Amino acid sequence: MQSIKGLVLKGLAMSSSMNKKKTIAEIMHSLRRIFKAIQQYSEEVLKEFGVTGPQLWALRTVYVEGQLSMGELSRTMYLHMSTVSGVVDRLEEKGYLERTRGVSDRRVVKISLTKAGKKLVQRGPEAAQGRLLHGLESLSPKEVQVIWSSLEKVVRLMEIQDTKATFFFSEE
Amino acid sequence: MQSIKGLVLKGLAMSSSMNKKKTIAEIMHSLRRIFKAIQQYSEEVLKEFGVTGPQLWALRTVYVEGQLSMGELSRTMYLHMSTVSGVVDRLEEKGYLERTRGVSDRRVVKISLTKAGKKLVQRGPEAAQGRLLHGLESLSPKEVQVIWSSLEKVVRLMEIQDTKATFFFSEE
DNA sequence: TACAAATATTTTGTGTACAAATTATTTGAA
DNA sequence: TTCAAATAATTTGTACACAAAATATTTGTA
Incomplete structure (x- = not known):
């Protein structure tokens, strides 16, 4: 139904020379897709556990x-x-x-x-975690660690702006 | 109003020897907080742009x-x-x-x-991206790249399970 | 040509998700 | 002591977000 596989491959094909702006757009897309996957999983849980x-x-x-x-x-x-x-x-x-x-x-x-x-x-x-959990379980502890620290960085970046609304609109 | 700063610091204090299960729980929390930050930003946009x-x-x-x-x-x-x-x-x-x-x-x-x-x-x-964008802009291209590839990995892990429901419940 | 299957969109129903307003209770200060 | 401010939770109103059902149109095939 969804052409998810194609999209994933497209993502992988990107070179490391991809510019920052594009990478940021990709990050937003990734987050959006993660949320969607979590919600879809929620539907499955609903069907199986009510x-x-x-x-x-x-x-x-x-x-x-x-x-x-x-x-x-x-x-x-x-x-x-x-x-x-x-x-x-x-x-x-x-x-x-x-x-x-x-x-x-x-x-x-x-x-x-x-x-x-x-x-x-x-x-x-394990609640919404289920699907992600089983995926992450298959990775090495080191890989899990890298993902975690990346997400922490994103969280800090976003939450810090709550207190620093002044610097919000910086120059291009 | 929120004690977000305290929570962030708690996250940072974790050592790299933290076990996988705990790290995975932290990843879920990070995602949840990113989601919340995006929504809060949406409120600000609403007030300013309608x-x-x-x-x-x-x-x-x-x-x-x-x-x-x-x-x-x-x-x-x-x-x-x-x-x-x-x-x-x-x-x-x-x-x-x-x-x-x-x-x-x-x-x-x-x-x-x-x-x-x-x-x-x-x-x-830049829509919901705004806040994240300005945060990410402050990082080096390399750092942005690491975050992106981590998120891609998470996306793949979650979406792949759509097609591989068979392997869904693996052993502990 | 007729008409079933496929496709594109909208509608309906349920469940988040939040802010703002409301209710009930407790605390603190005059 | 009294009563305003603070606190804990609920209610109200708006907007996602999805699946399933309904509607409208096109396509393919007998």
Whole structure:
């Protein structure tokens, strides 16, 4: 259906003398394709396990971290609290999560897994990571390391600009 | 508001002896944060130019590629056609794009920029790329190259699994 | 020629994803 | 003590993002 193979080969054919501007455009494309692949994987997870990628990710986070507040969950997942609120709604409806009000502070909502939720996490794949995970597993530790440090560099570049809006529009 | 700086530093503190599984989890986090940074940037663009990141990206694509069909536009943007259909709807309402039916094949819809659309692209930043672009510009060509090839590797790993679903669940 | 299969786009329905507004509760200062 | 500010979570409104179904048109074939 998609001519992905062709596109990948086109990417590989680029020489190392490719100029910076073009490389940057390619980087954006790569990121876009990674997001798309993650979303497509989410569909597969939905068909097999009845929950979406983000939902499985939330379950997995609670499984790993233990009981969490909404704020903690959203910070751990790097998602806006209102987004997480909706995800938790759907997981609660499905019977995988429970909300309980905090005892000492009644503003706080504590999220915990039900028995069914725990079971699902144990038999399910590693959330959205699944596909990427199995790909990365096949690489050497060194290769994984290089990919990680590259991504960290990109993250720093993007997040640093939050604090340095002044320098945002530099000269061409 | 966000404690992003702290998180970045935590990432940097990791030693190279970090095991593969942890590194992979970090890679997922990095991707997630890149995604979030792009979306936050989209908000800024919206406030300044009245169009969202994806909308500006679509305009820019038509600007660069010239008149396009919906199919061509969606393939170029790596987005589902139904998604692009909605984005084009909103840009048409705002008067930046026009739809025209194909002459030889009346199923095809041709997308082209209006005068206002052209003007906006010329004065606007480089769509979602903007923030990343300015960050990457500050690196050496070699560094940019390493980041690109890492991302390409990730893309290939994820997309290859579309065709090789058989090997999907390998042993631990 | 007739009409089924293929193709291009839109519509429908679900689920993120965010900001801004709202609600409920707690904390701190006059 | 009182009540405004701060905090935690939810609700509301907009815009992606996708698959599946529907619509319109063209192509190929009997």
